[in-house]
Structure formats: structure tokens, C-alpha cells
Amino acid sequence: MKKIILNLILFALVFSLGAGAAIWFTRHHGSDHHGYNHSESYDHDDDHYKMGDGKGHGMGDGGGHGGGHDEVNMPGLNGKDTTPDEVNDLKTLFQNHEGITRDVVLLPNGIKTITEAADETLRDAIVNHVSMMITRLEDGQNPEVMIQSPTLDELFAVYQDIETTIEMTEMGVAVVQTSANPEAVRLLQTHAAEVSDMAARGMEAVHERMMRSGDGGHHQKKHSS
16 A cells, blocks of 8 residues: 555656656655666757856746755765765756856867856866766766766767867866767767756756656666666
């Protein structure tokens, strides 16, 4: 009977609060206490676009797709082997996403991204996160963060085909990633757009992608295997 009641609550959460709330409920009240996964959208003008400031999509007001889930602890930011510092940096990025600016240039063989913030704490989180992810990619060490997108998993599958350079800017970090593999180039450009969408809209972008793709259990299977 308890299992039936939990399933009914989970069913209601999916339709009333979105996949993020349902996944959080499953992690804390269901029989499976492993993870799940997600990330983003793609819209550019020619080969260059700039991201807006994402205003109107605050994460703490309970509005939109953000209402009803744990915005304080953010359990979905944990991964297979993520450290507390990595998770805290991700929390800072999502909770303060409106302060992030991104400029993405699509190159014939990859991307150039500039990610910056005026706030020093937010800027440090950006630099730490970017540096960590580049190191992980170069080592082929997929963090399998619960809410990361499938695109990122695919990038880790071709990590040996990607060349990356990183340079500090006055307000953040610039990254150039290129590849001779057309599939790797496509994934790099897709993921760059996904990250820009998350920076602009925060967790709302994550929830929208989860509902659209239905991949809420993406890393749950991996973590439980």
C-alpha cells in the first residue's frame, strides 16, 4: 500500500511541479536512492550569438518551473564522484545565474566561449567550474552529475578528439575547443548553447529540457549499476 501511495504522489508531482520535483521526491522517499541526470537549448544568429541576462527567471521565488523543488540543497547537482567544492560551485552558478554573461562564437571546427561575471564570488565559481570540467574532459572523467544533459555524456565519449585552450579574462574565462571530428564539433556547439540557456534561465532550463526529452532517469541507471 505504501508503494502505491508513493507512486500516486510521484505521478501527481510530474504533472503539477515538473520532473525535477518528481525526481527529488523519488530520491528522498522512494526505494531507489541513486542519482538521475540533465542540461539546455540552441538558438544562434549565423555563427555568433550573445546570451541575455536571463532576468525574470529567478530561482528562489517559487515561480515557473522552479516552484516546489529543493533550491537550497539542490541534490541534483551531485554526481558519481563530484567533490563538495564542485557541487558548491554549481550551486553558486545556478542560484546567481542572472549575473552570468556568455559570448559564444561558433567556429568551423569548434567553439569559443567567454563566460564572465561582475561579482567576484560568482566569477570564482565560473573559473573553478570551467577549469574543473576541462580537466575532467581531458582525463575522460565524466562526473555524471544528475541533471547534466546527454550531450555532455556524448562529449566524454569523444574526449580524445577535442583540443582545449583556456585563458583568463578580466571578468572571467575564455575557452576555445576544437576538433577534427565533425561529430565532436557538433556536440561542442550543441553543449555550448545548452550551457548558455542554463546561464540565462537557471534551473528552469534544466527542468524544461528534462520534460522535453524525458531523460530524468538518465544517470539514475548509471549510478545504480
